[in-house]
Amino acid sequence: MTEPLEIALSRPTALERVPRWDFEADVIVVGFGAAGACAAIEAKRGGARVLLFEGAASSGGTSALSGGEIYLGGSGGTPTQRAAGFDDQTEDLYRYLLMAGGPNADSAKVRLYADNSLKHFEWLIAQGIEYKSSYIAGRCIEPSTDDCLIWSGSEEAWPFVEQARPAPRGHCPRFVGMGGGRYVMNILAKRALEAGVDARFNARVQALVADESRTVHGVAVRVDGELRFARARRGVVLCAGGFIMNRGMVKKHAPFLLRSQYPIGAVDDGSGIRLGMSVGGAAINMSEGFTTIPWYPPDSLIKGIFVNGCGHRFINEDCYHGRVSSYILRQSGDRVWLLQDHATYAEGEMHKLARIEIGATGETWEEVERELGLAEGALVDTVRLYNRDAAHGKDRLLHKAAQWLKPLEEPPFVALDCRIDYCLYSSFTLGGLDTLPTGEVVDEDGGVIAGLFAAGRTTCGLPRWGEGYSSGMSLADATFFGRQAGLRAASTNR
């Protein structure tokens, strides 16, 4: 008992060692991104006194770096979906999200979200986020306009299209240009502050405070350089992002993501996850991550084909850019090309940003093959087979939909170089604390850790499989399950 008090993310501070409470609240929220803002708003609505600690000097987190789109639908469609002619059914949303969650999908979370997605849209609007009732039919990554509804996943592509009736579900806010995440975050943060959430900035949580039965009672937090202790009478909600910027953690848990040159994160140093683990919270699915390279738009590029270092195709190119990129990252070797002919080629809108450059050109595919240094026939055979299938309107190898099939036979031909070790594949992590749909953090055996909640990329939520990720799933997860965590924390009695 005479040891100096050691404060560490990976060890809870014992309740009896806390010298004093510098702050007291019912609910303490850690992190002021989308999950933290929504948790705070709802905890406040649930009658709690809410204290929020944000390590940075302002709100936003990684959510503010996003495009701001949110994956929504079901219940016959959001007003925006219905206006565009899509009567999106809850069961289709459910099946799509379940498949998109991969082999470890959380059916309870998917169920709750699918059933309540429409109401969640209404809630977002009630917070002040505006949406136009407009629809973009072509493929885009983020609209450069203030239009709303986009195709932001693999809904129309094999094999998803066989499981669920497709609908566009990416809802972008009424914000002109890219970067709508900042707009969304400004509104949510303002709303939280107006509701009376006591937010402290430059306040980095250093440890959880727990008793011997591992019930969480508060946090140790460094505010403006001073160590403070904050008591949470009902619960602590961890909303501190993922761990993509902590390269040591990435190496230990998701080493394949080190292949990506462009980690996306504001802080995302894994501190939220490590705090949860310090009291026995289970971190699951830690090897999974999102990765992408923005190889389209324009749409015409989707009519091209990707080949790996063997000259083989490996994915139906009409699925979501992130799914294509996940498949790229699981190829052996770094060499990957996107083949186009004169009719399909166009400079990609984001190719410069992503460092996608021309790797080879030729008047024949033989010439391209030689220029790339591929084995004789390796590329030519692939194109011949694809062209024959495309001419028949049926991709027997990889099931690309007929509308994207066109023989690549109009010279000149081009191979766009998408090599993994040069192009900017972006990435973030999808593993994190295991939580119930209520936001309660559980241990490896499924037991609830009293007083501890989490949401957003600190948890393993709706999106948990790079191959199934769709734009808007993270914000959907962070906002919706942030709300659940805040509500549950506020209603906790102990």
Place this chain on the structure above:
Amino acid sequence: MTEPLEIALSRPTALERVPRWDFEADVIVVGFGAAGACAAIEAKRGGARVLLFEGAASSGGTSALSGGEIYLGGSGGTPTQRAAGFDDQTEDLYRYLLMAGGPNADSAKVRLYADNSLKHFEWLIAQGIEYKSSYIAGRCIEPSTDDCLIWSGSEEAWPFVEQARPAPRGHCPRFVGMGGGRYVMNILAKRALEAGVDARFNARVQALVADESRTVHGVAVRVDGELRFARARRGVVLCAGGFIMNRGMVKKHAPFLLRSQYPIGAVDDGSGIRLGMSVGGAAINMSEGFTTIPWYPPDSLIKGIFVNGCGHRFINEDCYHGRVSSYILRQSGDRVWLLQDHATYAEGEMHKLARIEIGATGETWEEVERELGLAEGALVDTVRLYNRDAAHGKDRLLHKAAQWLKPLEEPPFVALDCRIDYCLYSSFTLGGLDTLPTGEVVDEDGGVIAGLFAAGRTTCGLPRWGEGYSSGMSLADATFFGRQAGLRAASTNR
């Protein structure tokens, strides 16, 4: 303080709640497989009073289910290697093991092992394990004889052969037939008991006992149905296997392993890992696992080629069966075939066991292609390109070594069906507690957890990448690092 005492793997029992010590020792070892036996032997040699708890009715664990081969070499070669003409150098062993460890290899453990592998062989012999000085030149999985030295990895295959001079390093004990792991375990267990290790069977450890600073002081253990408390004055060593038999854990951490139909484990319910996590031990690399299907011997089958559901090759077939299988499991879809011609085909020695059956035959590859329902040209193009390269003695696509190249042109042709959803791919986990080379368990930040040690598949050790696994690496890791953990625990003062 009046709560009933709850005993759970995922929560340490507070030291002050322990009602009495039913047992006391210096070092407590949990699990009596290879890691536990070696830890106990060395802790005893280090002067400790050693108590060992094994959940089963006898010793052996998953080690006893193995072939008993141990991956050894370096320092100019073991006597067996030298007798066979291989002057295996330490740096080659080091480079091979480092590459085999994959993107998250532990260079400190690899260094220690490579430098001391020869001495470790001497230690194993000193325990009473006998080895003949004989060498099997062809590929085998486990000798059916009592011969010793085998090629048990991808040493001669690309890309390993470019990193390290190859040598056979799988050392099988002098035991006739398969299942040498039982023989090895009987000797190690006998040795531990003779040395005075107090082993208790049917004794399942239920929780760690820790103080508020998370120092481990003992265990709560159910012995013959009664809950007992055992004090470890110096340390607890967790050697309780991996988690392949805990299907819930596999789903949460390594869902791709659910594709394998044949998990290999004695207990391997993750209890050792969960105990370590309960006091903040970091579990790393949890998504990785070993998987294999014994598609060779005989050697001639290596001259065939594997193709996936697109008819594409994806791996140089001359690498270790487990590496081939890891690549198979990362293909999309379940369909995989091994193509052979009349000259190369032979019924595999273990094909019945693995459920590898004939999927199609034909007098031409076109006929085989049709029978398999593949797109026209998908298989034929692949074989044509391979045959041309094989005729020139150079596999430009996937770098299979020249000695295994032969055009597949002698009818009849056969496609052996290796489909993932039917054949018996076996598997075990490679993720686990993060430890120092001393066996000390560390937390997510690298801080040592006082009083806690681990070894074997409860940890993430030398083998941590399915694509690099080689037979004998697990027993090498378990025996060598079991020893380190036992020695370090015995010398701990507190």
